[in-house]
Amino acid sequence: MSGYPVPAPSMAFPPPVRRAPRDGRGIAALVTGLVGLGPVAVALGVSATRHRRRLHGMGSGMGLTGIILGSLQTGLYLLIALILIGTTASGNTDRAALRAECATGTLASCDDLYFASPAYSDDEAFGASCAGRQSVNSNVLCEELAGSNVIPLGYGDDPALDALWDDCTAGDLTSCDDLYAQSPGNSSYLDFGASCGNRGNDARWCVNDRGDDPAMDALYDACAAGDWESCDTLYDESRPGSGYQTFADTCGGRTDGGEWCTLVPGLDPNV
Numbered sequence: 306m307s308g309y310p311v312p313a314p315s316m317a318f319p320p321p322v323r324r325a326p327r328d329g330r331g332i333a334a335l336v337t338g339l340v341g342l343g344p345v346a347v348a349l350g351v352s353a354t355r356h357r358r359r360l361h362g363m364g365s366g367m368g369l370t371g372i373i374l375g376s377l378q379t380g381l382y383l384l385i386a387l388i389l390i391g392t393t394a395s396g397n398t399d400r401a402a403l404r405a406e407c408a409t410g411t412l413a414s415c416d417d418l419y420f421a422s423p424a425y426s427d428d429e430a431f432g433a434s435c436a437g438r439q440s441v442n443s444n445v446l447c448e449e450l451a452g453s454n455v456i457p458l459g460y461g462d463d464p465a466l467d468a469l470w471d472d473c474t475a476g477d478l479t480s481c482d483d484l485y486a487q488s489p490g491n492s493s494y495l496d497f498g499a500s501c502g503n504r505g506n507d508a509r510w511c512v513n514d515r516g517d518d519p520a521m522d523a524l525y526d527a528c529a530a531g532d533w534e535s536c537d538t539l540y541d542e543s544r545p546g547s548g549y550q551t552f553a554d555t556c557g558g559r560t561d562g563g564e565w566c567t568l569v570p571g572l573d574p575n576v
Contacts, residue, residue: 330349330352331349331354331367331368333349333353334346334349334350334352334368334371334372335368335374337349338350338371338372338373338374342375343377343378343379343381343382344375345375346372346374347371347375347376348375349368349371350367350368350370350372350373350375351368351372353368354368354369354372400421403417403418403432404418404428404432407431407432408436409459409493410436410459410460410462412435412447412450413447415431415447416432416447418431419432419433420432435447436458437458437491438450438456438458438462439456456489456492457488457492457494458489458494459492459493459494460493460494463494465487466484466494469483469498470494470497470498473497473498473502474502476502478501478511478512478518479512481502481511482512482544484497484498485498485511498511508548510546510547512544512547512549513544513547513549514548514549515549517549521539521543521549524536524538524542524553525539525549525552525553528552528553528556528557529552530574531557531575533556533565533567533569534566534567536553536566537553537565537566537567538553539552539553556569556572559573
């Protein structure tokens with residue numbers, strides 16, 4: 306049909322290119338991996354990979370990078386934690402040994418404990434005070450206290466108390482009582498004297514009742530026989546609150562106590 310233009314052939318255009326779906330989880334995994342959030346990066350990377358494979362049939366490069374970075378960081382963090390735990394446990398054991406030595410009077414161990422302890426900790430204060438032998442804020446090393454006014458807490462701190470300790474150990478119960486009476490509170494000296502040299506003691510004093518001391522027993526027997534001077538001497542030489550003193554105070558169980566036996570009128574020795 307003439308007169309009409311021949312239509313031009315249609316041009317073929319290539320189909321539009323599909324953009325890759327956004328990988329928000331992968332981006333998050335990569336970012337958290339770069340900033341050092343190891344476990345978070347691993348979790349996000351695994352989630353991104355599974356999500357893209359399920360919906361789009363492809364993996365997540367950024368998610369995989371996040372998994373790798375996060376795994377390396379997590380392993381490093383675990384290694385550091387194990388090292389810190391081991392170091393702390395070792396330090397605690399060492400400080401416990403130093404504390405025990407310090408408490409028994411090894412002043413060099415007190416100084417070592419002070420320097421090895423965390424600031425403001427109980428161990429630091431214990432070492433600084435030389436186990437209670439000086440003020441925490443004295444700023445004097447414990448080794449410098451040797452021969453000075455050290456509060457005697459244990460064997461080796463005081464020669465006089467050490468001598469009583471030795472006599473108590475040998476069986477002199479009077480020395481045990483003297484050690485108890487002369488020792489400061491909260492000291493091993495006091496505890497050793499109170500226990501009568503670790504012999505066990507239910508009474509206040511080691512020399513407490515008949516059978517504990519030959520000299521006191523002789524006065525006890527004389528008092529029991531009616532020797533009022535012996536009763537008064539026994540009362541005067543007995544420890545306050547001891548069985549010996551109670552017996553002497555009552556003149557061998559004959560009075561209600563409170564008076565010298567030699568001054569009680571008409572006291573009958575046969576009662």
